[in-house]
Amino acid sequence: MMRFSAVVLLVVLLAALSGTEPVVLASSTTLPFMSRPAIPGAAAVQVFPVDYPETHPLEPGKFDNQHYAKYAEMVSLIGSWKEHHPDLVDIHSIGKSYEGRDIYVITLTNKATGPAEHKPAMFLGANHHAGEVVTRVAALDFAWQLLDGYGKDPEITAILDTRAVYICPNENPDGSELYLNTAQTLRSTTRPYDEDGDGIADEDPGEDLDGDGLITQMRQFVGPGKGNYVKDPNDPSGRLMKSVGAGKGDYLVFPEGIDNDRDGKINEDGIGGLDLNRNYPENWRPSAEATGMGWTQRGSGEYPLSEPEIRALVLFRLTHPNISITQSIDTSIPMILRAPSTMTSEEGMDPIDLVYFKYVDEQGLKLTGYPWAGDVYRDYNARSNRPDAPCFGDSDDYDWWQFGALAYCNELWGNHMYIQDYNNDGQKNDLDALWMNDNIEEIKGKIFSGWTPYVHPDLGEVEIGGFNPKFWRQNAPAGSLLRQAVERETRFNMFLAKSLPLLVSKGVTVTKNPDGTSTVTMTIANEGFLPDAFKQAWLVKIVKKGIAEIELGAGLSLAPGSPAQSQEIGFFGGALHPEEDRSKQVSWTLIGSGTADITIRSARGGTVTVSVNLD
DSSP: OOHHHHHHHHHHHHHHHHSSSOOOOSSSSSTTOOSSSEEEEEEEOOOOOOGGGGGGGGSSOOOOSSSSSOOOHHHHHHHHHHHOOOOEEEEEEEEETTTEEEEEEEEEGGGGGGOGSSSSSEEEEEEEEEOOTTHHHHHHHHHHHHHHTTTHHHHHHHHHHHOEEEEESOOOOHHHHHHHHBBBOOOOOSSSSSSSSSSOSBBOOOOOOOOSSOOOOEEOOOOOSSEEEOOTTTTTOOOOOOOOOSBBBBBEESSSSOOOOOOSSSSSSSSSOGGGGGOOSTOOOOOOOSSSSSSTTTTTTTSTTSHHHHHHHHHHHHHHHTTTEEEEEESOOOBEEEEEEOOHHHHOOHHHHHHHHHEEEEEHHHHHHHEEEEEEIIIIHTTTOOOTOOSSSOHHIIIIIIIIOOEEEEEEOGGGHHHOTTOSSSSOOOHHHHHHHHHHHHGTTTTTEEEEEEEEETTEEEEEEHHHHHHIIIIIIHHHHHHHHHHHHHHHHHHHHHHHHHHEEEEEEEOOOTTSSSEEEEEEESSSOSSSOOOOHHHHTTTOOOOEEEEEEETHHHHHHHHHHHHHHHHHHOOTTTTGGSEEEEEEEEOEEEEEEEEETTTEEEEEEEHHHHH
């Protein structure tokens, strides 16, 4: 009966967070959405609400980039933007999450200059990993800067007059709500997932034993030669722990929690575990295979697009082929990061396409101050000491290989970027972070919890403490550091939006021919930075070649031998292509007089219509 009550408590709490009615359990051993045993009671009772100060706005009802908006506040904010800027903002739910929350996309463009679908577009997604909540703030900040700057900043005004920006600020609303409302930390959605392979899902999440709202660490003094950690000799306060290897220390260090399933490990199977950013169809791999010789991918899901969140995001892309830039932001290297994820850039990319990526990498470093830029396969893995380790089923590979977009997945925050050498020892490290924790008023006591004694039910006497896992290790502390991290990323995303292709008419000429006909010639050029289609986009046929059409008014007809009213005009190069690839001419020979409308349609370069009078 205790087990049943605890499971009920877990379901009621998750339902309360989602705003839905509590689920009524069919039995004491299974949840309606699981075929596996339910979470044991000892683990379930630890999932309780926490009201983090970091989630409180500076002023209720107004956006600021110094706190973490929960789902309800986010929905309210974007709804108010739609209400106050109806000429610039649309909001759509593109699908439902696993728990039934709406996945919202904000569409930003000047509706008076045409519909978003007729304009070159950028898509920015955030928070597909539950705990990477700083990305949600960055996405909302980007949207707000576009709205607030419209009519004030000429470049921003030009973006929304001529292009469209799609922003999904919360791709994983279930996991991120659990993260921001409880002590749990997770990367995934809340769909139950058997991470430790014991046949039971989610049976060993972390516990906030000391009730401070965080799941930090436990240290236990076991005597010389019996541990793997020592107190860092460089830290006179005795707070930092240093790993020295098994049998060389006098402390053991554990994650804060209890070994609920008695397998000798603590917190090894928390809530969820499936990785949304491994569920995309490009190069998807299963989490296990039969031969021992095939590649596998942890957390990939049962099959590509098995998760409703990713299905919704992929379908949105496919139904909006005007998108030529994608950005799905993460934490916390920090890095200008992009495709590809299973090979080097030079192995898999067309040389001309790659020139654009490398240029954007360079500009990104200048705009953000991030220390690194490059692809996932080589450059990211070099930072993680995993040389040439493939990553399967992620968004940037899908967006590049199958969608043919300029595909980025920037990592932001990175607390080492915000640490100074406060103790003048020539290094910037956790010793300096401790100084910040002790001396900088805004974050004083918030990024490190001092060690406090606790009697553990299994281990006996331990101490609980360590760095804040939510608002230091993975995300910025609320306040000025969060603002700095977000504004760095917004500068880069604004640069991306300015880089979108843009086809424009460079003029129409009418030439009178000796036989009484008239030849109408229109010159079209791409004045944007990017080409209106990368070679990759054409190879996978995600976009069609551009077309030029002339609509003839009364009194006009095509002359014999004239090109057809609808002509294929191909693709347009970008700023790094030869000049001759950037513009084209299209002509028709007409009989009579009247008005004709010429329309140029490019999936990613936009739609241009010009009227011409023939007397």
